[in-house]
Amino acid sequence: MPSSLLGRILLLTLLAMGVAQVVSSLVWVGTFRAHQIEGLVSTTRNLAYSAAATTQFFKSLPLQYRHIVLDQLRDMGGSRFFVSLNDRRIDMKALPDSERKQLVREEVLSVLRSRLGNSVNLHVDFVHPDDLRILNAELPLDALPRSWAHYALTLEPIKPPVLVTQVEVADGEWLYLASLLPAPYVSLEDESIPGQQILFILVMIGILFPVLAWLVRQQTRPLRTLAKAARDLPLDEKQPPLSEQGSAEIVAVTRGFNTMRRRLQSFIGDRDQMFRAISHDLQTPITRLRLRADLIQDDAMRGRLEDDLLELELLVKGALQSLKDTDIHENVEPVDIERLVARMAEAYRDGDQSLVTVRGHSLPYRGKPLALSRCLGNLLDNAVKYGERAVITLEDSADRLWIRVDDRGPGIPEAALPRIFDPYYRHDCQHQEGHGLGLGIARNIAHNHGGELTVDNRPGGGLRVTLDLPRR
Numbered sequence: 001m002p003s004s005l006l007g008r009i010l011l012l013t014l015l016a017m018g019v020a021q022v023v024s025s026l027v028w029v030g031t032f033r034a035h036q037i038e039g040l041v042s043t044t045r046n047l048a049y050s051a052a053a054t055t056q057f058f059k060s061l062p063l064q065y066r067h068i069v070l071d072q073l074r075d076m077g078g079s080r081f082f083v084s085l086n087d088r089r090i091d092m093k094a095l096p097d098s099e100r101k102q103l104v105r106e107e108v109l110s111v112l113r114s115r116l117g118n119s120v121n122l123h124v125d126f127v128h129p130d131d132l133r134i135l136n137a138e139l140p141l142d143a144l145p146r147s148w149a150h151y152a153l154t155l156e157p158i159k160p161p162v163l164v165t166q167v168e169v170a171d172g173e174w175l176y177l178a179s180l181l182p183a184p185y186v187s188l189e190d191e192s193i194p195g196q197q198i199l200f201i202l203v204m205i206g207i208l209f210p211v212l213a214w215l216v217r218q219q220t221r222p223l224r225t226l227a228k229a230a231r232d233l234p235l236d237e238k239q240p241p242l243s244e245q246g247s248a249e250i251v252a253v254t255r256g257f258n259t260m261r262r263r264l265q266s267f268i269g270d271r272d273q274m275f276r277a278i279s280h281d282l283q284t285p286i287t288r289l290r291l292r293a294d295l296i297q298d299d300a301m302r303g304r305l306e307d308d309l310l311e312l313e314l315l316v317k318g319a320l321q322s323l324k325d326t327d328i329h330e331n332v333e334p335v336d337i338e339r340l341v342a343r344m345a346e347a348y349r350d351g352d353q354s355l356v357t358v359r360g361h362s363l364p365y366r367g368k369p370l371a372l373s374r375c376l377g378n379l380l381d382n383a384v385k386y387g388e389r390a391v392i393t394l395e396d397s398a399d400r401l402w403i404r405v406d407d408r409g410p411g412i413p414e415a416a417l418p419r420i421f422d423p424y425y426r427h428d429c430q431h432q433e434g435h436g437l438g439l440g441i442a443r444n445i446a447h448n449h450g451g452e453l454t455v456d457n458r459p460g461g462g463l464r465v466t467l468d469l470p471r472r
Contacts, residue, residue, distance in 0.1 A: 009216050010209060017208075021201050037100065044104045044163070044181070048111035051165050051177050054081060055116060059169050082153055084176040086136050089123055089166050093131040100188045101126055108163065121168040126161040126188060129153065132178065153178055161188055222246040226254055233261070286313055307343065314370050330368035337362045337372070337401065341392050344376060348384050355384055360394035365401050365469060367449050375445040375453075376403070378438035379465050383407035387462055403467040411457040420455050442467075 002008050058066055066085055095101060108124050116122070132141050132153065141153060153162055165177040181188075222245055229242055241258040244251045290309055296302040338361055345356035365372075383390035387407025395402040412420060421440050443453040451469040458464050 010213060013208070013212060014205070017205065037103070040100065040104060041107050045107055045111055047163065047179060048108040049115070051081065051179070052112050052115035054083065054177060055167050055169065055175055058083070058175055082134070082178040084135055086174045086176050087172050088136070089174050090133050090138055090176065092125070092127045092133050092164065094125040094127060095161055095188065098188055104188065108165070112165070112167070116167065123166045125164055127164050129159045129162055132162055132164070134176070134178070153180060219247055219250070222250045222254060226257055230257065304346070311370070311373065330370055332366055332368060334364040335367050335369045335372055337365050337403070338394060340373060341376060341394070341403070344373070344380060345392065348380065348390075355389050356380060357391045358394070359391065360396075362394040362396040362401055365471065367469070371445045371448065375442040375467065378442045379405045379467070382438055383463070383465070386410070399471050401469045401471060403469070405465045406458060406462060408462045411461060411463050412455070414457070417455060
């Protein structure tokens with residue numbers, strides 16, 4: 001099936017028209033053939049009665065007058081039949097047998113025998129005009145004068161079959177009667193659908209399809225505009241609402257889209273005010289913590305605290321910049337993934353023992369540093385929370401960077417894996433901390449970088465989360 005609405009409507013219309021035309025044509029052809037056969041039988045029956053009457057007339061004439069009457073008929077231009085008296089029956093090449101020919105021939109024989117008697121010796125058949133033979137000399141039709149037979153046995157430009165009846169009226173004397181099938185029954189073959197019917201169907205399709213295509217395009221144009229607006233989803237308040245035009249259904253959909261867009265604008269406006277208020281209130285405690293960090297004598301501890309404060313400050317700035325999108329606006333820059341992972345692993349310690357092990361090496365990756373930090377932070381939080389320990393493996397290549405996080409937890413049932421990224425979904429509800437948003441946020445960040453985040457159960461137990469990032 002075509003993917004577009006226009007293509008589907010045109011295809012279904014063509015199929016519907018085709019089925020309707022085939023069914024109607026079959027019914028019409030069946031009715032037409034039945035009427036044609038009925039008319040052909042009725043006409044040939046009348047022709048047979050005329051042939052029987054002519055035969056009876058010639059049989060009633062004295063022998064010496066029969067040829068005189070024939071000469072007079074020829075001089076006058078003939079009659080409905082071409083009539084001659086021969087001293088034998090003339091054999092000619094008959095038309096191939098068909099259902100109609102057999103039906104008509106039996107009707108003619110039945111009439112002739114009922115009028116002339118069953119004992120009469122006669123022969124009835126249909127002959128093509130080119131195979132017709134006349135008189136004792138068995139001359140073709142073109143060898144005779146035109147006034148003798150052409151007017152009775154030709155119907156130019158078509159050449160209908162000739163009904164030839166030969167009756168033995170006396171010993172060594174055969175009456176020869178030849179006549180065309182009268183119009184419009186000039187064929188003994190089953191006729192197919194007339195050319196006018198096929199031409200009518202083609203003309204109807206040629207007129208209907210362009211009009212239907214134009215109508216569908218006019219009706220679907222608002223849908224294409226609506227699809228583009230839904231894809232771009234302009235949330236700028238200066239952007240005018242979509243024009244409500246088209247059919248009643250399309251107008252209802254457009255009105256619903258405009259209502260949804262206004263509600264989203266209102267929601268984002270309220271969120272902006274909330275983010276601005278929270279970000280403004282966080283500036284003061286961050287400043288106080290930075291001043292107090294300067295009083296710490298341990299340089300290593302002071303450095304880690306300053307890094308945490310810097311990350312917190314970036315989060316606050318990102319919240320201030322988040323105006324119309326759910327993603328924090330950041331510039332793409334080289335990020336030292338190996339250093340970032342190592343610094344994050346230091347935060348997960350149990351006394352002197354580290355709960356996170358880092359393996360492998362990687363080159364700097366061009367991405368959004370704060371977003372990648374949030375992504376990896378969510379993955380490590382889940383790994384340590386549910387698996388107690390985690391192993392981070394870095395695998396780098398010329399076109400991709402893989403970051404695998406393995407834990408030693410119980411894993412996730414296979415049936416629950418498809419829902420693991422759903423918001424607020426938590427498989428293990430015994431852990432009360434968190435809201436089930438971490439993996440969904442991490443996958444969104446991976447998608448924003450053109451990558452993918454996958455979750456699988458490890459064969460030896462535990463869970464493996466793979467962050468696949470392309471290098472572009």
